[in-house]
């Protein structure tokens with residue numbers, strides 16, 4: 703086992719992250735050997751579809767940020783939709799981050815948005831959580847802020863206490879997560895009163911309803927197609943306000959706020 707002093711992730715951020723855990727979810731031994739706090743060990747909450755399994759591949763993690771994500775974004779949002787840089791700007795503006803805030807990036811992948819949140823919050827704390835060891839290995843390698851920590855865990859069972867975060871982001875992941883509405887329950891639960899949420903996911907377009915397109919697309923690709931009002935309605939049903947939706951091609955950006 704590697705010594706904790708050689709960890710690429712600054713230990714104080716991991717300790718601050720552990721302090722946000724529900725007491726019952728605090729691990730007796732913190733496994734941080736790989737630079738992220740591993741809550742899953744041999745467990746794997748990622749689904750069985752090859753499209754979902756792909757997220758565990760080392761090769762994909764290596765090309766994800768520079769090739770896969772920009773190309774995937776273009777395919778999903780179309781040639782006139784926002785590029786990677788614009789997506790980063792949108793995420794920051796939807797989350798309305800201030801210095802010293804606590805931010806959670808759910809299904810953070812290789813930290814491609816997480817790092818920007820860490821820069822935007824200065825003395826705050828930013829936590830990226832993902833189920834994929836390979837994605838997190840890249841995220842840890844690219845960590846460039848002392849206020850940033852990564853956790854390997856399940857989006858459908860977040861370890862944090864209620865109201866732990868001022869802002870929660872979940873980009874390009876709800877459509878891959880096995881039980882997206884459970885993940886949404888968790889996102890809302892860990893959001894503090896007045897906290898903001900930003901989502902990027904798929905959006906059904908065209909003449910056929912999502913109940914027709916989704917089984918076909920999900921069967922082929924593992925990617926769920928959400929009906930146009932499914933996420934906005936889900937947030938409203940969970941008591942969020944100020945819900946805003948921006949549709950771009952086959953994608954939707956949705957932001958909302960928890961009541962103070």
Ligand SMILES: C[S@@+](CC[C@H](N)C(=O)[O-])C[C@H]1O[C@@H](n2cnc3c(N)ncnc32)[C@H](O)[C@@H]1O
Nearest residue numbers: 747757809810811832833834856857873874875
């Ligand atoms: C397409 S990547 C998105 C990465 C980044 N948020 C972005 O916008 O580019 C989807 C991520 O969701 C993660 N994921 C899928 N199911 C998960 C679950 N149940 N819990 C945590 N992460 C999960 C995968 O490991 C993968 O890294």
